[in-house]
Amino acid sequence: MQQLDDDLKEKSAEWLAAEVQKLRGAIREHRDASGHDLCWHHPKLWELLPEQxxxxxxxxxxxxxxxxxxxxxxxxxxxxxGAKIENKEA
Known part of the structure; x- marks a missing residue:
C-alpha cells in the first residue's frame, strides 16, 4: 500500500529544492496576509498538495x-x- 509522500523518494535533489521553494512561497503568501484576507477560503494553498x-x-x-x-x-x-489595526471593509 502506497503511503502519502512516497513519490518523494524518486525525486531528484533539484526537483525537491524547487518544490520546497514553491511551498515556502505559498506559506509566506498566506502568512503575510493581513486584514480580511486572513479569513478567506484558501484552495490555492491546498492545490499545492499532490493528492487532489x-x-x-x-x-x-x-x-x-x-x-x-x-x-x-x-x-x-x-x-x-501589538498588531496594527486596519480599518477598511473587505
Missing part, C-alpha cells in the same frame, strides 16, 4: 460561524496584542 481531492467543505450556520469569527479575532488580540 474534491473540496468538500462544511460550513456552520451563520450564528455559529460568526461566533467562530469573534473567537478568531479575540485570539489575535491575545497572540498579537
Amino acid at each position: 481531492v474534491p473540496i468538500d467543505v462544511a460550513v456552520p450556520p451563520w450564528p455559529q460561524f460568526m461566533r467562530g469569527c469573534v473567537k478568531y479575532r479575540q485570539s489575535l488580540d491575545e497572540q498579537l496584542p
Whole structure:
C-alpha cells in the first residue's frame, strides 16, 4: 500500500529544492496576509498538495460561524496584542 509522500523518494535533489521553494512561497503568501484576507477560503494553498481531492467543505450556520469569527479575532488580540489595526471593509 502506497503511503502519502512516497513519490518523494524518486525525486531528484533539484526537483525537491524547487518544490520546497514553491511551498515556502505559498506559506509566506498566506502568512503575510493581513486584514480580511486572513479569513478567506484558501484552495490555492491546498492545490499545492499532490493528492487532489474534491473540496468538500462544511460550513456552520451563520450564528455559529460568526461566533467562530469573534473567537478568531479575540485570539489575535491575545497572540498579537501589538498588531496594527486596519480599518477598511473587505
